[in-house]
Amino acid sequence: MSQLDAAKSGFILCIGVCIFIFSLIYMKYSIMKDPNEQKFVPELIECGFYPDEICSALFEGKSAAPRVGNFCQEALPQLTAEGPSFLQNSVNCSRVIKEQYFITSPLSDEEANFxxxxxxxxxxxxxxxxxxxxxxxxxxxxxxxxxDEKSPNTYKFSVQNLVSCFKNIFLSSKRENVVYAGFSRLQADINCMKDLVNPKFNWKYVINLCGQDYPLKTNREIIQYLKRKWNGLNVTPGVLQPEHMKHRTQVSYKEFVNVGVSYVYPTSRRKTPPPHNITLYFGTAYYMLTRQFANFILRDQRATDLLEWSKDTFSPDEHYWITLNRIPDAPGATPEAQWEGNIRAIKWREQEGSTHHGCNGHYVRDICIYGLGDLQWIIETPHIFANKFEPIKYPLVTECLERRFRLKVLQQAEIRLQPEWQLQMASYFDMKMNTGT
Structure with a gap:
């Protein structure tokens, strides 16, 4: 080969290497470009130990969270349907309480007294x-x-393991086979309410939740809200029963329960009017009720008769509590109230474009299971709780909410804090909250 041919070959090889290198640089730049321009790719973020910077960006509604360090799908915490492994065998309660960050002292006199x-x-x-x-x-x-009585025995065993570590947490003395929109859902609440009115429990208000809720207000904020806004009144958001809801109480419904299948279906039998000439209302199944009203529900003849009448209605928990709370002589009644209360933040599919701009997770029964893009909306809502969450599918959503919530709880405390109460040490995220940015 001549010297000229060798020079040409070397030049061509040099050009090829340069093109290859520049291609790699371009590809890297395309992935790592300015976070404000990059579309958020959850699979690049959701692994390893979640940096607080990512949570802050999500709460601020940015379309992309800053990438911190290297991320890999294999490092993502493995959440299984069986639940936390520490609950699947006999538990060391002192270790569970400490390692699961349970707060073991009232954080203020105000909370201790309410x-x-x-x-x-x-x-x-x-x-x-x-x-x-x-x-x-x-x-x-x-x-x-x-x-739920239908839950697997392994699930019941795990819950029992956790509950057994606390003197102030207990399982309902009677379990129901709960059917969605059936009377059994209302009966489950009634069963617990009967247990809670025991004189040894000196509570002021009772609040009902489901397992896929998460609080947006701290214990202290809830107490202050009840004192300031309601002052001994019950909170049952809702209105007079609308025309399009009357079918729920005009015909008789039955529950069907079989292995792996349960539902409510209508029959051809017409129902009689409600007892005692009670006017029906419609609203949320969730409430904040005074102890006096809980006693009224369990003992007043109108309440017990309405409960019996409601056994074959559709989703009776959406008319029972609010209807009784509109009776003028009921303890803590609010006869003129409507939807005020802000108990539960929910993204309903039918409300897209009005109360929210869509679900960034997915819908189940027309209710949004929150995704990453919903975090800003969640923390900006005035509600006390939000529903629904699935940490197995969207782990970063609950991870970010937990960190933010615990920081707020500890910042409001008036006692000496214990190190094991902190989900993480002071950090960038902590500073962002303290500065209000």
């Missing part, structure tokens, strides 16, 4: 139940847990 009660109905998503309980737990409060 105990709350909770009714929580669960049947799946054990990881979410642990996160919810950890968030709302306070040693001065009381918690009745209703586990």
């Amino acid at each position: 105990p709350l009660a909770y009714i929580i109905t669960i049947h799946k998503e054990l990881h979410m139940f642990v996160k919810l309980l950890r968030a709302i737990y306070a040693p001065q409060n009381f918690y009745c847990i209703h586990v």
Whole structure:
């Protein structure tokens, strides 16, 4: 080969190498370009130990979160349908309480002097139940847990393991085979309410939740809201029963329960009018009720007769509580109230374009299971709780909410904090909250 040919070959090889290198640089730039221009790719983010910078970006509604370090799908925490592994065998309670970050002292005198009660109905998503309980737990409060009778025995065993570590948490004395939109869902709440009115539990208000809820307000904020806004009144958002809802109470419905299948279906039998000439209302199934009203529900003849009449209606928990709370002589009644209350933030499919701009996760029964793009909307809503979450499918959503919520709880405390109460040490995310940015 001549010297000229060798020079040409070397030149061509040099050009090829340069093109290859520049191609790699271009590809890297395309992936790592300015976060404000990059579309958020969850699979690049959701692995390893979640950086607080990512959560902050999501809460601020940015379309892309900053990438911190290297991410790999294999490092993503493995959440299984069976639930946390520490609950699947006998538990060391002191270790569980410490390692699961449960707060073990009232954080202020105000909270110590205003105990709350909770009714929580669960049947799946054990990881979410642990996160919810950890968030709302306070040693001065009381918690009745209703586990669906249809739940697997392994699930019931795990819940029992966790509950057994606390004196102020207990399982409902009677379990129901809960059917969606059936009377059994209302009966589950009634069962827990009967347990909670025991004189040894000195709570002021009772709040009902499901296992896929998460709080947006701290225990102290809830108490201040009840004192300031309601002052001994019940919170049952809703209105007079609309025409398009009257079919729910005009014909008789039945529950069907079989292995793996349960539903409510209408029959041809017409129902009689409600007892005692009671006017029916329609609203949310979730409430914040005074202890006096809980006693009224369990003892007043009108309430017990309405409960019996409601056994064959569709989704009776959406008319029962609110209807009784509109009776003028009921304790803490609000006869003129409507939708005020802000108990539960929900993205309904039918409300896209009005109360929200779409679900960034996916819909189940027309309710949004929150995705990453919903975090800004969640923290900006004035509601006390949000629904629904699935940490197995969208782990970063609940991870970010937990971190933000616990920081807010500890910042409001008036006592000496214990290190094991902190989900993470002071960080960039902590500073962002303190500066209000």
